Amino acid sequence: LFESVELAPRDPILGLNEQYNADTRPNKVNLGVGVYSDDEGRIPLLDCVRQAEEARVAAHAARGYLPIDGIPGYNSGAQKLLLGENSPLVGSGRVLTAQSLGGTGALKIGADFLRRLLPGSKVVISDPSWANHRALFAEAGFTVETYPYYDAATHGFNFEGMLAALRALPEKTIVVLHACCHNPTGVDPSAEQWAQIADTVRDRNLVPFLDIAYQGFGDGLEEDASVVRLFAQRDLTMLISSSFSKSFSLYGERVGALTMVCSSKEESARVLSQLKVVIRTNYSNPPTHGGMVVSSVLNTPELFALWKQELAGMRDRIRSMRTQLVDKLKEHGVSQDFSFVKSQRGMFSYSGLTADQVERLREEHGIYAVGSGRICVAALNSGNIDYVAKAVASVIG
């Protein structure tokens, strides 16, 4: 039966974890996957999460099946974070949300839903984009192309290139946009540029699919949602995949959400009914624990305030690692200007390291980065930053 099955290549991001775990060098560093570690190199258990978990365990809560679309309080909490506490759009009943298996799960159920609705449409993603975007939409049956995004020469954003590409797309093309903290580059458009992007999406009748997996890691929860709100203000129907994996440090709990903004309340009921078919035929309904924890933090004012504080702590630590990395590289004799790392946002830096340099970092120093040169700044800490900077200096030569 399985004779003809070929060996698939390792996943470009999660495959690195497998290699990293098998590496026996004591000073190894994992700058591959997008996971935040604290200054001791541990994935933190947030205090708000610990409190919500303790209360849940103490309550001996039953674990029956959840509704197909998940926990109502979780979904309404996700909507408020995206569209604002008192969003008239949410009030109008035009917005629906389904708890999903992480941000990836949200993208996948969204992709499956869209594939049925728009079989003739293609998907465009940024160049570069998160490696799984292309793979996921292609697996869902779409042709996937790219629009210009990153300008390697300036380490900045190619605004004109992106806008021109969007203008040339056929109507109903699905445009995947990173609403904040672009993965992998860390380079985001300005507010004015976003306004023009949103206008173009509306004028060209494109289908926006906003991916927001790092809300809170840029400037703050509200600030990072501004792009979602800018699209909402233009009355665009859209899909939004969001994730609590990083912001709650609950990676393995697969806590994401797919939100869709529809034209009317009645339309939203129809859309939700079809989305539920997609979910039911994939995994039936989402798991309880992580979703219940997130829901309780989002809906308990003291825990919510604590979460915001803890999230700010993570954001600030990443910023300080950016500055320190730039300084340390200089200290170790790197003459190349790396100051761009400081203005990048979120967990990642597109470092400009070549595939060869990334390979040397891994082989010679046990430092793991994505082949594209993406490094996870959130995995640097005071114990490894000097080692990393020295190693980078040595491979740059």
Ligand code: LMR
């Ligand atoms: C990443 O880009 O490293 C994260 O989003 C984790 C993943 O699933 O790839």
